[in-house]
Amino acid sequence: MTEPLATEDHYGRAAERVPRKSAPIMPPQNVAGSALILVIAIMTFLSCLTLGAVTLVRDTASTWQTQIAREATIQIKPADGLDMEAALSSAQRIASGFAGVRSASIVGQDATLRLLEPWLGTGFNLEELPVPRLVIVTIDPVAPPDFAALRAALAEAVPQASLDDHRTWVDRLIAMANTTVTIGVSVLILMLSATTLAIVFATRGAMAGNGHIIEVLHFVGAEAGFIARQFRRHFLLTGMKGALAGGLAATIVFVGFSWWSSRNMATPQADQATALFGNFSIGAAGYGGVILVVVLVAALTAATSHLTVVSFLSELDGTQHDG
Amino acid sequence: MIRFENVGLRYGMGPEILRDISFHLPERSFQFLSGPSGAGKTTLLRLLFLALKPTRGLITVFGKDRSLITRQELPVLRRRIGVVYQDFRLLDHMTTYENVALPLRVRGREEASYRNDVIDLLKWVGLGDRMHVLPPVLSGGEKQRTAIARALIEQPRVLFADEPTGNVDPPLARRLLRLFLELNRLGTAVVIATHDIGLMEQVDARRMILSDGRLEIHD
Numbered sequence: 016m017t018e019p020l021a022t023e024d025h026y027g028r029a030a031e032r033v034p035r036k037s038a039p040i041m042p043p044q045n046v047a048g049s050a051l052i053l054v055i056a057i058m059t060f061l062s063c064l065t066l067g068a069v070t071l072v073r074d075t076a077s078t079w080q081t082q083i084a085r086e087a088t089i090q091i092k093p094a095d096g097l098d099m100e101a102a103l104s105s106a107q108r109i110a111s112g113f114a115g116v117r118s119a120s121i122v123g124q125d126a127t128l129r130l131l132e133p134w135l136g137t138g139f140n141l142e143e144l145p146v147p148r149l150v151i152v153t154i155d156p157v158a159p160p161d162f163a164a165l166r167a168a169l170a171e172a173v174p175q176a177s178l179d180d181h182r183t184w185v186d187r188l189i190a191m192a193n194t195t196v197t198i199g200v201s202v203l204i205l206m207l208s209a210t211t212l213a214i215v216f217a218t219r220g221a222m223a224g225n226g227h228i229i230e231v232l233h234f235v236g237a238e239a240g241f242i243a244r245q246f247r248r249h250f251l252l253t254g255m256k257g258a259l260a261g262g263l264a265a266t267i268v269f270v271g272f273s274w275w276s277s278r279n280m281a282t283p284q285a286d287q288a289t290a291l292f293g294n295f296s297i298g299a300a301g302y303g304g305v306i307l308v309v310v311l312v313a314a315l316t317a318a319t320s321h322l323t324v325v326s327f328l329s330e331l332d333g334t335q336h337d338g
Numbered sequence: 339m340i341r342f343e344n345v346g347l348r349y350g351m352g353p354e355i356l357r358d359i360s361f362h363l364p365e366r367s368f369q370f371l372s373g374p375s376g377a378g379k380t381t382l383l384r385l386l387f388l389a390l391k392p393t394r395g396l397i398t399v400f401g402k403d404r405s406l407i408t409r410q411e412l413p414v415l416r417r418r419i420g421v422v423y424q425d426f427r428l429l430d431h432m433t434t435y436e437n438v439a440l441p442l443r444v445r446g447r448e449e450a451s452y453r454n455d456v457i458d459l460l461k462w463v464g465l466g467d468r469m470h471v472l473p474p475v476l477s478g479g480e481k482q483r484t485a486i487a488r489a490l491i492e493q494p495r496v497l498f499a500d501e502p503t504g505n506v507d508p509p510l511a512r513r514l515l516r517l518f519l520e521l522n523r524l525g526t527a528v529v530i531a532t533h534d535i536g537l538m539e540q541v542d543a544r545r546m547i548l549s550d551g552r553l554e555i556h557d
Binding site for chain 2: 037038238239
């Protein structure tokens with residue numbers, strides 16, 4: 016309203032004044048409208064949080080996978096008459112020659128001693144103990160080598176060698192990560208379904224109070240498209256307000272977490288969290304998801320109001336009997 | 339202008355509310371529609387302003403067969419029909435002026451093109467000094483006159499008023515009746531649904547009496 020309501024005197028002089036700017040066809044926000052904004056904000060917030068959590072879990076799971084799949088180990092067991100050093104170099108050479116292997120390095124005597132230190136203590140001679148030796152093979156995780164061929168080539172050259180491609184671990188991790196992501200996506204689907212239903216019902220609830228407006232517009236000769244447009248615009252705005260508030264709150268939570276984790280980088284709690292969830296920050300996909308949820312929620316609100324108007328109007332005409 | 343031939347109406351599988359209704363509403367005519375409560379006055383009015391379709395019989399509106407009128411054609415036809423509801427149906431967030439201007443506004447007309455017409459009409463119904471007041475502040479009679487002005491703003495060819503004097507005192511009822519007579523004199527056909535015998539006795543006009551779903555006409 017750009018002008019205050021004109022006041023009248025007893026002589027009807029207000030009649031000559033220019034009327035104020037027309038009131039919108041839809042009444043300004045009422046209690047049902049505010050409640051709708053709140054419901055939309057809360058549901059959007061929860062959906063965005065779930066989406067962020069799923070993104071985090073998915074990223075973390077794929078990090079676990081790649082980290083463990085990046086290495087394989089060749090183990091050479093000692094045997095009578097075996098020249099361990101020669102066997103190690105031979106294994107290293109064979110492994111290095113395979114496509115998909117980035118490097119192969121022998122775990123030296125000192126390193127092996129350090130590995131065994133927790134069990135055997137210090138100050139013993141490695142030569143006296145039948146301790147297996149290792150070659151660490153770094154693999155290109157995108158194009159891994161043909162493990163079967165590598166295994167066969169090793170068995171031929173060094174019969175005491177065995178190749179552990181960590182397949183057991185990788186398979187278990189993949190299974191675990193997939194389960195975690197599946198659970199996360201299921202929760203996200205449930206959350207989005209709940210959001211959809213909550214918004215549909217809340218919008219219909221807010222619309223119920225506006226039935227008389229649809230009816231009046233209908234009977235003063237407004238076309239269905241005109242009425243639907245008025246409501247769609249109004250509820251798109253309402254949905255947008257709620258969804259933006261919810262999305263913004265979720266973004267603040269994400270940024271807050273990421274800030275907390277970077278500030279507490281060296282503390283034991285943060286290390287624990289980092290070990291599990293990486294650096295705890297939501298990537299671009301997470302923020303993109305938040306924007307998508309906000310847009311979808313606003314569109315859903317507008318679409319629901321549109322459909323409600325259309326069905327209300329056909330109900331108004333639907334009370335008609337076919338002649 | 340509007341013609342009913344053997345029209346019958348029932349809701350769902352219920353009994354027939356209206357039976358074998360036949361009449362003709364000529365241009366510029368003035369009539370009362372009366373009958374006891376529950377006789378079907380409101381249902382007949384709803385048939386007249388195209389909110390219902392009959393279960394049987396033929397209704398012709400402005401030369402068109404009602405059963406052939408599509409939903410897309412309804413808004414255009416409704417603009418030729420003015421309706422005053424018993425419960426006014428004003429929008430509370432709009433001023434008297436805006437409520438009256440609403441039918442023109444929903445057609446997308448610029449305010450400048452109709453402002454003077456609305457002001458003149460409001461003065462004509464005696465609401466010249468209540469233009470910028472919201473309906474909750476208006477008295478029953480003022481709301482009634484606002485509803486009448488809204489029904490008239492598009493200069494309809496026919497006006498239907500459902501119990502227009504139901505909520506007002508006798509002097510105001512007489513004023514409203516004079517308003518309808520004046521309107522009729524200017525060329526609009528008027529149908530007033532009422533069971534106020536006193537009101538009907540003030541005018542020598544055609545009476546359509548509904549009783550038990552059947553219509554009797556006393557010219």
